[in-house]
Structures are given as structure tokens and as C-alpha cells.
Ligand SMILES: [Zn+2]
């Protein structure tokens with residue numbers, strides 16, 4: 045999957061091939077347990093011969109994942125979107141374009157698997173918030189402060205500092 049025979053494109057610059065892929069959540073193992081894909085990831089785009097032995101993939105990636113809010117741990121829906129451009133050059137050809145970002149393809153076959161995997165990884169944020177003003181959890185009792193205040197002391201010193209202070213005494 046995600047491999048394309050580009051022999052027919054090599055004949056003439058300007059020829060292109062459309063790319064439509066739907067990757068079901070069970071095919072997506074990225075992120076292990078931490079990330080759950082809520083929808084398939086779809087890839088729409090094209091491979092175009094842009095001259096020489098160079099084929100350019102241009103497309104978009106869309107999907108959605110569920111991640112824990114980094115303040116309150118609530119399951120949060122995170123849309124994924126990425127615009128992708130990647131050039132591939134035939135292995136028979138020296139890369140004279142000076143462009144280091146070009147991948148090599150062999151036997152007239154382009155494999156988009158690595159590209160798509162890394163684009164999905166990059167589209168997933170490191171941290172998410174369920175909402176911009178999420179109040180998080182009380183560090184003392186663990187109550188979700190979005191649901192209202194808890195009975196703990198309103199003293200906002202971080203309890204970790206107290207531990208440190210007692211060590212210093
Ligand atoms: Zn939250």
C-alpha cells in the first residue's frame with residue numbers, strides 16, 4: 045500500500061497520477077496507546093512529473109485523534125491536517141538540483157509510506173487542551189476544577205515547593 049508505479053509518468057513532464065488513500069484506524073499504529081485515531085486518515089493529492097527524473101507529490105492529509113487534555117486528562121478531539129509537498133528523484137539520476145530534501149525512488153516505484161507516517165506524527169500535537177482556559181486538576185485532591193472549586197486551601201503555592209523547603213531547613 046501507498047506504493048505507486050510511476051513508469052508511465054516518466055515519459056513526459058507534466059503527466060500526473062492522482063492519489064487517494066484512506067488509512068483505517070487499525071492500520072495506524074503511531075503513538076501507541078497514547079493516541080486513538082477517531083477517523084480514518086485520508087490522503088488526497090497527486091504525483092506529477094516535473095521534469096528530469098523528478099516526481100513531486102503534493103497533497104493533503106486529514107484525520108482526527110483523541111488525546112488526553114494535558115491539564116485535566118479529559119478525552120479531547122484533535123483534528124489533524126497537513127499540506128504535504130515532497131519530491132522524489134530516480135535512483136539512476138544524480139541529484140543536481142541542490143535540494144537535499146529530495147527522496148530517491150527505485151524501479152519506477154514511489155513508496156509514500158514513510159512520508160505519510162512522518163507527516164501523521166508531525167500533525168499530532170505534543171500537548172492538547174480540552175479548551176483554552178482549562179482549569180486542570182487540583183494538585184492536592186485531584187478534582188477537575190472545571191467542574192467547580194474543591195475544598196482545598198486556596199493557597200496557590202505549589203506543594204512541590206513545600207517539599208523542597210522542608211529539605212532545605
Ligand atoms: Zn482540560
Ligand SMILES: [Zn+2]
Nearest residue numbers: 182185194196
Ligand atoms: Zn482540591
